[in-house]
Amino acid sequence: MIAYLGRRLIQSLLILLGVSLITFALLYLLPADPVRQIAGRSATPQTVENIRQQLGLDQPFVIQYWRYLVKLLSGDLGRSYIQRSEVTELIVSRLPASLLLMVGAILCELLIGLSMGLIAAVKRGTATDQTLMVASFVGVSAPQFVVGLLLLYVFAVRLSWFPIGGYGTWRHLVLPSLTMGILGAGWYARMMRSSMIDVLRQDYVRTARAKGLARRAILFRHALPNAILPVIAMIGIDIGIFMGGIVVVESVFGWPGIGQLAWQAIQRVDIPIIMGVTLVSAFAIVLGNLLADIIAPFIDPRIKLR
């Protein structure tokens, strides 16, 4: 177990290193000059060169990357070119909003997805089952920006149930969470359904049924807990999909998270911020996968750590 963990940790670190290298290289290749963005439009060529030197952007790629890496290892993500603040500070100030959205989205996913899957499994083969499965496909096929804009139109503009955008109260959280959650809900619905069907086939459920236990009791006391565990373990993997979606969803709803931070930074080649957000997202994804793998054997003894 410890050896396994150690190996996985090293692997994860190497992956993060690779992510940092690739992102850094891509940003190095960008056909835009961050120094011009800093120096402003009144700058003389002399000023521009001075700033380039100070930021070390006149150095060859390898040296620039090495310097970044050395700082990174001491926990320093550098300073934003445009905002001039510490990238760490900027990310930390926006992380709670993104995490809140993530929690909201996961709740929506689980609430909607698991109940859909449960009902579909129980009503297996019926029209309800079919409808729910089509609905789950609609969920995974719907572009998030369309879902977001439509939810805004219906529930915020027309019905005024929720605010049109912004951040602060639970009411602000509902629509963005739902938008993020619908995608995952479709996914969870399908997994829950097959997991539940598997469990219902198991001997102990049959035994319980033979003993004449009430249907409801079997379902909720015996089958559900067993069926739900493998599904829950997927949340870790879910983080990757979540990280992909925040740029869009945060921009549709004006949510002050790291997705918006990244998007604004990309527009203005604020390289330290882009690097920072990419690394934080990659870290979250790697961590999620790692947790999912570690938890899996505890939930399902058939899976062994490799």
Add this chain to the structure above:
Amino acid sequence: MKKFLASTVAASALALMLGMTSVRAEDTVDPNAKQGGAITITYKDDVATLDPAIGYDWQNWSMIKSLFDGLMDYEPGTTNLKPDLAESYEISPDGKTFTFKLRHGVKFHNGREMTADDVKYSLDRVTNPKTQSPGAGFFGSIKGYDDVAAGKAESLAGVTVVDPYTVKFELTRPDATFLHVMAINFSHVVPKEEVEKYSADFGKHPVGTGAFKLAEWTLGQRIVFERNPDYWHKGLPHLDKITFEIGQEPIVALLRLQKGEIDVPGDGIPPAKFQEVMADPEQKARVVEGGQLHTGYVTMNTTMAPFDNVKVRQAVNMAINKARIIQIINGRAVPANQPLPPSMPGYDKEFKGYPYDVAKAKALLAEAGHPDGFDIQLFAMNTDPNPRIAQAIQQDLAAIGIKAGIQSLAQANVIAAGGDKAGAPMIWSGGMAWIADFPDPSNFYGPILGCAGAVPGGWNWSWYCNKDLDAKAAEADSVVDPAKAGERDKMWSAIYDKVMEDAPWAPVFNEQRFTMKSARMGGADNLYVDPVHIPINYDNVYVKDVQ
């Protein structure tokens, strides 16, 4: 970069006598203004910094002006220069020495008195390359600037502290724009001890002499200003507190305004709601319209074929249907025929420009040897409405046979392409350039039409370089004598008329500003479309519902 300053004329501003001392005009305070109260203002984009040496955005420009002061400022709601931290100033007859007498008893928010040393320190700091100020270039006429910019000196040789209340500037050339430069945010006065204390984070912990001080800053969400009780200008500011809410979409902001939750949506009225607002008399009454020192234009790279032929550039000027483009942005602009916007001194009212004339444009193309047109790339920034405007231009060009492919890119990429001599044949300037930094005609020439800007990484995306005009521009800027301001404006008009003969640009429109406010907001309309304190003049507005 949506930012930068603007405003109209400074003729009266310059109504000081050369070689004589000018004493500041009596500070006026609106007699109807009520004291106290709090307002809420929203912005979409984050406030990057409140450091006057660095901030250059739409959101923070006026905030910085309320936290800090410069030697000069403008009368509220106008472009008329007036002394601010300076009590008076004196210009030498050769126009190369400016001496400012400072106001006594002005205190920083930390309680220390501001003196001439602080003025010098602030200018040394902003020009020091380590500060990485986007405004350093404005101080190029001060003696010793080049040494500081090159990192050879720490201090500007041309700025001398005569005594604690007198500071003297020596310039390398007569500079008619120098008083404007002393009013721009980048020259605002900062206290050395606080800058050193916070170092690179000074922008998050601003300490100035301004009407307000920073009370709270929750990154990405909220900034709160509170009244500076020791503000040197008696009777100002009127408000006790201003809360800026960040990250609010313009459309959300407008709805909240309609519900009475906020007082001013800082980003204006969103396009989709514009007609709805203007159709409702009650709401329309709370809309303030004002000019903006902005021109939207198409640059044509004069060093690249086929734009190296003036006839082709003129043909493009005649092909663009400006009325249609203005319709696309809901009529929130006026058509432009020259680089300067109408409210800028030096704007030539008589100038007719190129008419919209497709037949004539085609004929010019044929004369230039392109009877069937040609293929070309048009660059534009990728945020609405710029890709739409680019498509409208594309359709107009297609009518005379020019097939333009659109490159709709992130701002930084377009700027990079423009600064590369072989990068971009045509650029639609929208979203990036050009709002004047200060209300002076020279501001539309040097960086964007002069030879100095036609360098790799520069902002002269037409790569237009006319040595004759450069010489004329230098001549105009050496006319420091305010009595000759009218003459100087005429010189500038002539320069821009000549530019248009060569047609490196196709000017398209000048944007208008529309600000909306809550019913309880008071103060003259021009404070809400202040040409300098953009978007609104926080120091002078007030609320009507306090005692």
Add this chain to the structure above:
Amino acid sequence: MTSPIAPDLPAAGRMPAKPRAGVWRRLVKRRLAVLGLVIVAIVVAGAVLAPWLTGYDPNEQMFDGLTLEGSPLPPNAQFWLGTDLLGRDLLTRILYGARTSLIIGIVANGVALFIGTLVGVTAGYFRGWIGGALMRFTDLMMAFPALLLAICLAAVFEPSLWIVAMVIALVNWVQTARVIYTETSSLAEREFIDAERTIGASAPRILFRHILPHLLPTIIVWGTLGISTTVLLEATLSFLGIGVQPPTASWGNIIFENQTYFQAAPWLVFFPGAAILALALAFNLIGDALRDILDPTQRGRA
């Protein structure tokens, strides 16, 4: 945006390569698959027949397509789905936009599938350091937030339809590679492959004669599901303004260009949005049905 339908994969090589003739017959027996096929047929027909279905040019900004104040027109007798903010016919743009979606769907997904299969097969069959390196690289790509990567790539290259397709392919091959790798490695261990090796069959022969045919069902299933992912990713990039360049119509950039008006003119978001959803849904439905059909272990479960 990774494909969300990843978990149940067709298991490797459990299917004999032959009886594929019945696939189509079995496919059209499934109601949902038929729904998907019908949608795809409509979209393809719309894309191909666009010039005959509409009398308008997709890029023509019509004078009577805007109100005097510059607002778009709601659906009416002249413009069936209304006009956009430049006074162009929305229906026409959606029809031509279908071309963009389909081209991207086919090209980008084809390239992604090719890269994914190549990497997966190479890593799974040859193992060793090549295989190890390839799979570590795949792991690395999995750790990227896909959209962020696509945005960075789109910013590096000058955007065009083909560049957008390549960007999407570069992001989307990863999932396929993982699946193909797993299958190939389990195939490579099986007896009949061993037997081939013993009789001295060359690696290409084994790969093309034995491995690839066994992988075909998986490739078909992933190829179909992948189109859906691709269509969504293109729409998202275009929605952010970094996808297909104007004036080429794409469902995503229609929404991008008009979203400031979505409260006043929701049809400008609704119609192209519905088109994206329908096409993505169609390929998901077909792909899911194919998976059930081609993978016997899954049969009867759904």
